[in-house]
Amino acid sequence: MGNFGYYIGTSNGEVMQFDSSLYGDNTATINSQLVTKRIDFLDQSPEMIDRWKTVHAVKVTYVDLGAVSITVSVSTDGGENWTDSSATTIGTAGADNVIKTKTFWFIKTGQYFNFKISHTANTGRLKIVQVEVEYEEAGEHFVV
Amino acid sequence: MRKRYVIRPPDYGYSYEFASIHSPASAMVWPAKNVRIEYHAVEKRWGYVEDRDLGTGLDVNNIIIYQMKDGTRNTLYLTDANLCLKETGGSNTFSFKTDTYTTGTVTDITAAVVTGSGTAWNTNLAVGDKFILDTDHSSQIETDAQWAQILTVDGATQITLTASYGGTTGAMSATYKGRKVYTTPSNELWSYAVVDDKFCFTNGNSNVQKWTGTGYASDLDSTNAIKARYCKEYANRLILADLEISGTRDQLTLQWSKEGDPTDWTDSTAGQNQFIESEDYITGLGKSGSDLLVYKENSIIVAYRTGVSTAPIAFSSERRGVGLFAPYSLIESQDTNAFLGRDDFYVLVGDKPKGIGGEIRSFFWGDVTKANALLTVGFAVEEKDEFHWMATTTTNGQLDFVYNTRSNKWYVYDYGDTMVCGGKGAV
Numbered sequence: 001m002g003n004f005g006y007y008i009g010t011s012n013g014e015v016m017q018f019d020s021s022l023y024g025d026n027t028a029t030i031n032s033q034l035v036t037k038r039i040d041f042l043d044q045s046p047e048m049i050d051r052w053k054t055v056h057a058v059k060v061t062y063v064d065l066g067a068v069s070i071t072v073s074v075s076t077d078g079g080e081n082w083t084d085s086s087a088t089t090i091g092t093a094g095a096d097n098v099i100k101t102k103t104f105w106f107i108k109t110g111q112y113f114n115f116k117i118s119h120t121a122n123t124g125r126l127k128i129v130q131v132e133v134e135y136e137e138a139g140e141h142f143v144v
Numbered sequence: 145m146r147k148r149y150v151i152r153p154p155d156y157g158y159s160y161e162f163a164s165i166h167s168p169a170s171a172m173v174w175p176a177k178n179v180r181i182e183y184h185a186v187e188k189r190w191g192y193v194e195d196r197d198l199g200t201g202l203d204v205n206n207i208i209i210y211q212m213k214d215g216t217r218n219t220l221y222l223t224d225a226n227l228c229l230k231e232t233g234g235s236n237t238f239s240f241k242t243d244t245y246t247t248g249t250v251t252d253i254t255a256a257v258v259t260g261s262g263t264a265w266n267t268n269l270a271v272g273d274k275f276i277l278d279t280d281h282s283s284q285i286e287t288d289a290q291w292a293q294i295l296t297v298d299g300a301t302q303i304t305l306t307a308s309y310g311g312t313t314g315a316m317s318a319t320y321k322g323r324k325v326y327t328t329p330s331n332e333l334w335s336y337a338v339v340d341d342k343f344c345f346t347n348g349n350s351n352v353q354k355w356t357g358t359g360y361a362s363d364l365d366s367t368n369a370i371k372a373r374y375c376k377e378y379a380n381r382l383i384l385a386d387l388e389i390s391g392t393r394d395q396l397t398l399q400w401s402k403e404g405d406p407t408d409w410t411d412s413t414a415g416q417n418q419f420i421e422s423e424d425y426i427t428g429l430g431k432s433g434s435d436l437l438v439y440k441e442n443s444i445i446v447a448y449r450t451g452v453s454t455a456p457i458a459f460s461s462e463r464r465g466v467g468l469f470a471p472y473s474l475i476e477s478q479d480t481n482a483f484l485g486r487d488d489f490y491v492l493v494g495d496k497p498k499g500i501g502g503e504i505r506s507f508f509w510g511d512v513t514k515a516n517a518l519l520t521v522g523f524a525v526e527e528k529d530e531f532h533w534m535a536t537t538t539t540n541g542q543l544d545f546v547y548n549t550r551s552n553k554w555y556v557y558d559y560g561d562t563m564v565c566g567g568k569g570a571v
Contacts, residue, residue, distance in 0.1 A: 009204025
């Protein structure tokens with residue numbers, strides 16, 4: 001009897017071992033990002049149909065698994081262009097496993113929105129349990 | 145008045161089944177990547193670290209654990225050209241177990257010309273094979289810098305290397321190794337099975353090979369087990385499919401060895417079957433439960449063991465409509481098979497294929513050409529309940545499309561290196 005390890009083989013002769021204690025690709029950074037579907041808020045607020053909306057904030061609820069830097073971004077054109085927040089450190093070096101929140105502020109007006117939470121590093125764990133968007137109705141949609 | 149829109153839990157994974165605005169609130173879309181769904185939360189995926197380096201620029205085609213009856217656990221690597229065994233302890237790295245010729249002795253090396261005695265190199269080595277003197281060889285710390293490539297085989301007792309030999313030279317009486325490297329066709333991988341404690345492997349181009357845990361690999365049967373593309377253990381026999389028979393490739397035929405002896409193909413209990421009722425070719429072999437599954441491009445043939453020694457396998461039905469489109473996408477795990485068909489990812493429920501790719505299908509086929517889809521490679525990470533399928537996309541490089549079998553969620557990994565295969569090894 002013995003344990004197994006999981007491995008992947010590359011096109012450059014390397015045998016890599018998957019390791020759940022590692023958060024880099026053989027020291028290279030991993031660009032991990034959560035990107036939401038296109039959101040118009042209608043499923044939770046039907047009265048927002050055919051209305052402009054202004055997003056003011058994105059609150060990220062996470063489990064503190066250590067200090068990591070994340071950036072939150074918003075797009076109103078289906079992900080072609082993104083408005084980024086400043087990279088912000090969430091969590092603590094102590095990794096106390098406590099659920100915490102961090103709010104990122106925007107003023108972004110549109111009809112449809114995608115949100116992106118990204119973390120690019122070769123160390124550090126990230127665990128997101130909830131995303132909350134604060135927005136405001138900004139008038140009737142019209143076409144010029 | 146300000147309102148709040150809550151995504152909780154953010155656990156839907158990829159969603160391309162609906163138009164984006166109609167997807168569930170917690171759905172993800174590209175370029176979401178390198179996150180996984182675990183216990184209804186989104187987590188950064190885990191990473192990897194280099195374990196062995198088999199040589200710059202070569203494909204690591206298969207990673208396999210070969211467990212023997214006596215408890216020996218071997219981690220094997222198959223590249224285009226070699227069978228390698230992972231070595232541990234001290235500064236050991238790996239050793240070559242590729243078919244190797246050692247008959248005779250070397251009597252002189254002058255520059256690139258090697259002279260031997262009793263070597264019969266003209267019938268046993270070929271251009272491109274590798275040469276090294278035993279005295280220069282650290283066999284468990286590969287790749288040894290003294291390995292030299294054969295430029296020409298000049299005769300029974302002389303070969304010429306591509307460059308001056310870098311190790312011991314001059315007159316001598318020395319033992320040596322001639323490593324008879326394999327050639328794997330472009331875009332193909334190896335297929336392997338363990339029968340009678342023997343590790344059998346084949347790549348559609350070389351004679352089917354066996355390695356017994358000691359020494360070097362060798363031909364299984366150089367007359368009757370030729371250039372098979374697929375192999376599988378079933379009913380304690382070695383099954384070969386899509387192979388060369390009497391000098392002609394036959395992509396519709398499957399053959400099985402004598403029970404308990406993968407080297408015997410002429411016994412009365414060995415046999416073969418041709419699958420000519422549907423015209424498409426065999427694309428793989430699998431096992432699910434007690435069944436043998438013969439995959440074709442557009443159908444799945446289900447076979448069972450009869451218990452009759454002279455007709456040990458019966459092919460009971462052919463399920464048409466869904467087959468194994470990408471041969472190396474086949475995953476055997478969790479007592480089922482999962483694979484990429486012509487239009488979707490499938491998992492077998494019993495012996496019936498069930499589409500599982502609804503949430504990712506349009507994204508996959510929208511960015512992966514049929515030609516690249518054909519080369520999709522699958523592997524399982526059972527510890528995390530994940531099926532992985534790696535494919536080259538048109539606009540986003542190579543991506544790993546991951547299906548979580550516990551949550552039935554899809555997500556996508558984008559690795560820092562170009563991957564060729566996945567597998568298990570001993571730790």
